[in-house]
Amino acid sequence: MQLLSVNLGRLEAVxxxxxxSGGTGIDxxxxxxxxxxxxxxxxxxxxxxxxxxxxCDLRHHGGNDQAVYAFAREDLDAWERTLGRPLGNGGFGExxxxxxxDVSGAKIGERWRVGxxxxxxxxxxxxxxxxxxxxxxxKAWVKRFTQQGAPGAYLRVIEPGxxxxxxxxxxxxxxxxxxxxxxxFRAVTTEKHLLPRLLAAGDALHPEAxxxxxxxxxxxxx
Numbered sequence: 341m342q343l344l345s346v347n348l349g350r351l352e353a354v355x356x357x358x359x360x361s362g363g364t365g366i367d368x369x370x371x372x373x374x375x376x377x378x379x380x381x382x383x384x385x386x387x388x389x390x391x392x393x394x395x396c397d398l399r400h401h402g403g404n405d406q407a408v409y410a411f412a413r414e415d416l417d418a419w420e421r422t423l424g425r426p427l428g429n430g431g432f433g434e435x436x437x438x439x440x441x442d443v444s445g446a447k448i449g450e451r452w453r454v455g456x457x458x459x460x461x462x463x464x465x466x467x468x469x470x471x472x473x474x475x476x477x478x479k480a481w482v483k484r485f486t487q488q489g490a491p492g493a494y495l496r497v498i499e500p501g502x503x504x505x506x507x508x509x510x511x512x513x514x515x516x517x518x519x520x521x522x523x524x525f526r527a528v529t530t531e532k533h534l535l536p537r538l539l540a541a542g543d544a545l546h547p548e549a550x551x552x553x554x555x556x557x558x559x560x561x562x
Contacts, residue, residue, distance in 0.1 A: 341440040341509040343454055344413055345370035347430030348393040356474025359397035366475045368393070368430035370437075370505060377458050378500040379404050389497050390435050397471075404496050405463045405546045410436040411492035412443040418490075423478065433472065434492060441509055444490040444522040449544030451513040457501025459512070464546035465491040465525035491525045494546065517541055528552060536561075 349365030357364050371392070380386030383403025387395035395402035411434035416427045429437035436454070446452075450462045468491070473481040485491070519541040527534035528549060535556040538549055545553075 341438065341511070343503060343505060343507040343509055344437045344439050345429040345505040346375045346390070346503055347371065347435055347437060348375065348390060349430075349433065351394050351396050354471075354474060357397070357471045359399075359471070361396040363396050364471050364475070365394035365396050366433035366471055368433055368435065370429050374502040374504045376500070376502050377408065377460075377497060379497040380407050388435070393435060400469070406494045407497050408436060408460060408495045409434050409466060409492060410438055410441075410443050410495060411466075412441060412490075413437050413439045415444070415490045415492070419488075432492065433475065436503075438509060441511075443493050444520070444525070446493055446511075446521050447515050447517065448519045448521065448524060448538075448541035449513075449515040449517075450511060451498065452495070453510040453512050455501060455503045455507035457499065458497070458503050459499035459501070460495040461498050461544060462493050462521060463496050463544065464494045464549055465521045465528070466494060467491070467525075467528065486525075486529050489522055489526065491521065493521045515541070515544070519545070524549060532556060533560075 347368035348371050349368040351363045353363040376391040377389050380389045384398050387402040389407030411432050420427050446462045448462055452460045468482045468485045517540040527538050535553045538553040
C-alpha cells in the first residue's frame with residue numbers, strides 16, 4: 341500500500357460554486373517534496389490539514405474531522421475507463437492518491453500510518469456536491485458518483501507529520517464493526533434505513549453522521 345502523490349489546491353475563481361470566496365481549491369495537483377499535515381482546527385475555522393492546500397468554503401469543507409481526503413488510484417482508473425478521458429492524481433480533489441488500498445472499504449475508525457510520522461483516522465465518506473460536478477464537467481455527475489458507491493474517505497489527524505509521494509501506508513488499527521466508508525455513504529445518501537447502524541462506529545464517526553443517525557433512530561427507531 342503506497343501513497344502515490346500528495347495533492348494541493350489553490351483558490352481558483354469559478355462560476356459553479358456558491359462559496360463566499362467565489363472560488364474553489366478542488367483542482368488539486370501533486371506537490372513537489374514533503375508536505376506537513378496537522379489538525380487544522382474545528383470546522384468553520386480550520387481548513388485543510390495539509391500545509392499549502394486551500395479550502396475555499398469552510399461552511400462545508402475542512403476542519404479536524406475532514407482534515408484530509410483520500411481517493412484510490414484504482415477508482416480513478418475505473419472512472420477514466422467510464423468517462424473515456426484521463427484523470428490525473430488529485431483529479432477528484434483528493435489530497436492523497438493511494439495505490440493498493442481499498443479506501444472506500446476502510447472502516448470508520450481505521451487508522452493509517454503514512455510515512456514514518458503521520459497517523460490518520462478514517463471518519464466518513466465524501467458527499468458529492470455541485471462544485472464537484474462543475475469541476476468534473478459531466479452531466480448528472482452527483483447521481484452517477486453516488487450510484488458508483490466508492491466515495492473515498494475523509495480522515496482526521498491523530499499524530500502530525502510530513503509525507504511525500506512514494507511513502508508507504510500501513511493499516512495499524514481496523515475496528516471490529518461493519519461500518520465501512522462505503523456503508524456510511526449509502527446510509528447518508530440512498531439507504532437511510534441504515535443510519536442507526538452507523539452508531540456502531542462510536543466516536544470515530546464524523547459528528548454530523550452521528551447526529552443524523554441519532555435523529556433517524558429517534559424518529560423511526562433502530
